[in-house]
Amino acid sequence: MFAVLRRYWPALAATAVLLPHVQFFDFITDDAYISFRYAANLAEHGQLVFNLGERVEGFTNFLWTVLLAAGIKLGLGPVATSRFLGVAFGVGTLALVVRMSLRLSGQRPSAWHLVAPALLASMGAFACWCTGGLETQLFTFLSFLGFDLLLAEMSSKRGFASAAAFALAAMTRPEGLLFFGLGGFFRLLTAIGRERRFRPRRGEWAWLILFAALFVPYFAWRWRYYGWPFPNTFYVKSSGGAGTLIRGGYYLRRFAEDYGVPFFLLLALLGRPAATDQPRRDLWRLTGLVWLAFAAYVVKVGGDFMGLYRFILPVVPLGAVVVQESIRRLAQRLRPAVGRPVLAAAGAALAVAFVAGSLRVSRVAVTFIGADNGIDTPGYLKKYAEDRIPIGQWFAKNARPDDLMTVGGAGVIPYYSGIPAYDVFGLVDAHIAHDPHMSASDRPGHQKWGSDQYMLSRNPTLITHRYCLPSPCVEEQAWIPPGYQWVKAVIPGPRPTTYGFLKRRDRP
Numbered sequence: 001m002f003a004v005l006r007r008y009w010p011a012l013a014a015t016a017v018l019l020p021h022v023q024f025f026d027f028i029t030d031d032a033y034i035s036f037r038y039a040a041n042l043a044e045h046g047q048l049v050f051n052l053g054e055r056v057e058g059f060t061n062f063l064w065t066v067l068l069a070a071g072i073k074l075g076l077g078p079v080a081t082s083r084f085l086g087v088a089f090g091v092g093t094l095a096l097v098v099r100m101s102l103r104l105s106g107q108r109p110s111a112w113h114l115v116a117p118a119l120l121a122s123m124g125a126f127a128c129w130c131t132g133g134l135e136t137q138l139f140t141f142l143s144f145l146g147f148d149l150l151l152a153e154m155s156s157k158r159g160f161a162s163a164a165a166f167a168l169a170a171m172t173r174p175e176g177l178l179f180f181g182l183g184g185f186f187r188l189l190t191a192i193g194r195e196r197r198f199r200p201r202r203g204e205w206a207w208l209i210l211f212a213a214l215f216v217p218y219f220a221w222r223w224r225y226y227g228w229p230f231p232n233t234f235y236v237k238s239s240g241g242a243g244t245l246i247r248g249g250y251y252l253r254r255f256a257e258d259y260g261v262p263f264f265l266l267l268a269l270l271g272r273p274a275a276t277d278q279p280r281r282d283l284w285r286l287t288g289l290v291w292l293a294f295a296a297y298v299v300k301v302g303g304d305f306m307g308l309y310r311f312i313l314p315v316v317p318l319g320a321v322v323v324q325e326s327i328r329r330l331a332q333r334l335r336p337a338v339g340r341p342v343l344a345a346a347g348a349a350l351a352v353a354f355v356a357g358s359l360r361v362s363r364v365a366v367t368f369i370g371a372d373n374g375i376d377t378p379g380y381l382k383k384y385a386e387d388r389i390p391i392g393q394w395f396a397k398n399a400r401p402d403d404l405m406t407v408g409g410a411g412v413i414p415y416y417s418g419i420p421a422y423d424v425f426g427l428v429d430a431h432i433a434h435d436p437h438m439s440a441s442d443r444p445g446h447q448k449w450g451s452d453q454y455m456l457s458r459n460p461t462l463i464t465h466r467y468c469l470p471s472p473c474v475e476e477q478a479w480i481p482p483g484y485q486w487v488k489a490v491i492p493g494p495r496p497t498t499y500g501f502l503k504r505r506d507r508p
Contacts, residue, residue: 007102007109011095014117018094021127022087024362027382028079029306031445032133033411034427035059036078039068040415048225050410050428051420057226058410058428060233062218063172064135082133089137090130093144093317094120100148100321103155104279115324120317122355123259124362128308128378135172136310142169143179144317147286150183153203154190155279160207167214174234175297175314180211182293186286228430235433236426236448237301243442244302250373251303252295255312258361260354264323271326280325287318302444307377308365374443385412387469390493392416395462400507405462406455413464422458424450424465456481461507468500 005012034050038059042048048065050058059065071081094117101113120126129136142165149162166183170176187204191197200208223229256262273280294315304311327350331343366379376384388409395405395417403419410423426432426448439449455465466479468486480486484502491497 007107008095008098009109010101010111010114010117011091011098013114014094014121015091017118018090018121018127018130019087021121021124021362022090022130025124025128025131025366025378025382027131027378028082028133028385029378029381030385030388030409030411031306032082033385033415035061035065035068035135036082036133036411037415039065039078040072042066042069043072050414051422054420055226056428056430057222057228057231058233060174060231061135061139061172062222063168064138067138079133083131086130086132086134086137089141090126093137093141096141096144096148097317097321100151100283101324103148103152104283104321104325112324112328115327116317116320118351119320119323119354122358123316124358124365125255125259125309125313126316127362128365129310129313132306132310132378132381134310136313139169139172139176140314140317142166142172143176143314146179146183147290147318150187151279151282151286153207154187154282157201158203160203160210163207163211164214167211170215171218174231175294177215178293178297179290179314182290183286184208186289190282190285232430232433233427233445237445239436239440239447244444245299247302247374247442247444248299251309251311251375252298254372254375255309258309258357260357264319267326267330268322271329273325273329283318283325284322287315287322290315290318302442303375305374305376305444305446306381307372307375308361384409387497388412389416390491390497391499394489394491394499395419400461403462403507404458404460406460406465408465408467419462422460424455426450452479452481459504461504463502466502470498473500 037050038048041050041052042065045052047053049055067085068078068081072078097116097120098113101116102109105113129140146162146165146169149159149165153159153162162183163180166176166180168176169179184207187207191200219229226232228235268284272284275281294312298311301311327347331347335343365377368377369380369383370377371380389412392413393416395413396419399417399419405414405417405419405421407413407421407423408425410421410425410428414421422429422432424432425446426438427445429450431454432438432448432450435454438451438454440447441449450465455463463481463484468488481502483505485505486500487503488498488500491499
């Protein structure tokens with residue numbers, strides 16, 4: 001135990017910074033409740049579905065949802081389970097960062113190994129998505145594990161376990177396939193450039209076979225179970241409008257501005273490793289390839305509508321290690337000229353500036369209840385979900401067995417009400433997702449909008465995708481379809497509120 005503490009104390013120190021930072025956010029977003037409902041139906045009814053008997057893959061985080069279902073089987077609620085697992089995998093990533101640092105340093109512990117985990121722990125983007133209820137930290141952990149193992153395998157020219165990490169990542173989010181492909185492409189480029197070799201070695205064949213052995217059966221089962229090769233959400237999010245690229249570019253630019261990315265890129269350039277330091281040179285090249293490819297992907301899909309950069313987070317730990325090793329290299333080169341005291345003062349100033357800037361970003365993200373160019377702040381995401389919990393609970397108390405409801409957000413209200421539902425954005429409705437005639441926008445996750453004709457065609461008893469919270473209530477005067485009437489309900493709770501929705505007239 002002493003040996004482990006001696007090697008991994010930087011991860012423990014960073015965890016002490018991370019935990020209060022996580023508590024500062026402490027929220028569950030509406031989208032997480034989609035996975036919670038799938039997990040509950042799997043645990044309680046043996047069906048990985050949103051509505052019992054209706055196979056629609058309205059989630060993109062299979063492994064995460066299965067873990068939540070396992071927690072429900074053990075008697076744990078998905079909200080608490082998601083919080084625990086999010087923090088646990090966040091801490092696990094800090095430990096992996098230290099492990100990579102140790103490998104690069106020949107397994108010699110060093111105070112330098114605190115830089116990368118401390119940088120991550122002080123980033124609002126990293127702390128925020130330890131909570132939220134989504135799979136972000138699980139995917140970040142598995143992706144970074146894959147890259148760490150890949151670099152170790154290439155350095156030692158043996159082993160192929162990284163394929164298993166990439167396969168599990170691909171079962172957690174579809175971008176895991178991209179990371180596996182980038183890892184294979186990097187191996188190919190290295191073999192050609194370094195060894196003039198085009199034929200895979202036995203271990204490289206084993207790497208491909210292991211990934212296929214894990215991922216292909218899962219992919220085949222999914223296709224058979226749901227009837228489509230990709231999740232329902234893929235077909236929604238790949239149909240964005242003409243402004244998608246602009247939104248994606250803005251999303252990337254805001255990340256760069258909030259966390260000083262241009263400055264750290266300059267550090268990485270100035271602190272690049274020596275020509276003889278092959279392990280670090282491999283890290284630089286792999287990180288550059290992954291960051292460039294993933295930046296292009298983020299722009300292509302339009303970024304994300306949730307604030308604090310959960311889409312970018314999976315590649316951030318690689319960058320953190322590069323920054324750490326760049327600063328270390330620069331310090332070694334500058335020490336003879338400027339001396340230790342000057343370097344220590346410069347390092348302290350850099351740390352204070354980054355932490356201060358990051359905490360400002362975190363504070364704005366929590367206290368500003370609104371959106372930045374269509375990107376909702378975590379503060380708004382928290383309020384949106386918490387405002388709808390009592391509404392969902394109220395519907396549960398007044399539900400009937402034959403109820404069917406339309407919803408906007410497919411998370412909180414359907415989860416707490418337990419009523420079969422379909423959403424106007426088509427995340428849990430196959431018809432909207434696949435119909436090219438449904439209206440599209442360029443806002444990520446909201447590219448589709450079910451037509452009034454279709455939303456009414458399923459004859460719902462309750463319509464809540466057109467709703468009315470306290471005034472001004474434009475919808476109440478603007479839209480009353482035939483056979484429906486507006487209902488105003490006073491929702492009890494610490495802050496009672498009035499909620500308006502449409503009810504089919506023949507529904508008591």
